[in-house]
């Protein structure tokens with residue numbers, strides 16, 4: 086039984102690889118995807134890296150193994166290419182926490198502000214923004230704005246608070262957050278650290294302030310991987326979505342890595358993004374074969390959303 090299952094999985098991998106070549110498709114995957122999906126991807130990266138790859142690809146089809154806002158960003162950058170997402174239910178709690186109508190009202194209530202939005206938001210929200218950022222470049226983007234200019238920062242309040250602390254600037258924050266990064270348990274983290282006192286804690290800035298206060302390093306998923314690579318003789322407790330451990334462990338095979346523990350009510354002992362995990366190898370194969378579900382963005386929104394993304398890419402060179 087187990088043997089058959091392995092054969093089936095191998096077949097699927099081979100079928101995906103073959104179809105990808107036949108259709109001149111590229112598979113872009115986020116670090117939070119399951120290990121098997123990461124292993125068939127042409128590129129695995131953080132939100133910034135994935136946007137950069139999407140901007141430069143020559144492929145006819147972009148298979149986005151990630152969540153909806155990421156695939157949407159790829160479509161905004163490539164209106165003439167087909168962008169498919171394995172499962173349209175791959176959403177994001179952070180993107181959902183910022184509905185366009187309410188955000189538009191918020192902007193109108195605070196005129197003269199520059200609107201910086203974290204890439205984890207819908208195309209409609211990007212269309213209302215002056216510049217987009219990711220966790221890799223948020224500090225740089227905020228610092229590129231003159232000190233006296235007031236800034237609205239949305240939708241992630243945790244990332245926003247972290248940037249405020251780092252820059253000493255006052256940002257007007259939208260009250261959004263990521264359910265996955267808010268699921269870490271401080272009590273369990275302390276317990277784990279007491280058990281492994283020589284482990285360093287590294288954290289994603291979508292995490293809450295009390296978690297970030299325990300961290301030796303705070304950064305994007307790519308930043309965390311690079312940090313671990315540069316300190317591979319140390320041991321780490323990793324506070325972000327647990328999918329990152331696959332690539333991280335490949336990069337530092339001899340380094341001890343432990344996922345930060347989540348609260349009691351979480352289904353796994355670690356923190357997993359249920360949205361990211363709705364994508365499967367079967368769905369990835371099906372979407373490439375059937376060329377559906379495709380991501381579409383109305384042209385009037387796409388044009389407006391493109392400018393703030395292009396500004397970000399320009400500033401990130």
Ligand code: 13P
Pocket residue numbers: 130131132133205219220221263289291304305306307
């Ligand atoms: P990065 O990979 O850009 O750090 O973002 C993390 C994330 O939560 C994506 O949804």
Ligand code: SF4
Pocket residue numbers: 152176177178179180205263264265266291326358359360361
């Ligand atoms: Fe959204 Fe959080 Fe999942 Fe990232 S980890 S996709 S921010 S819900």
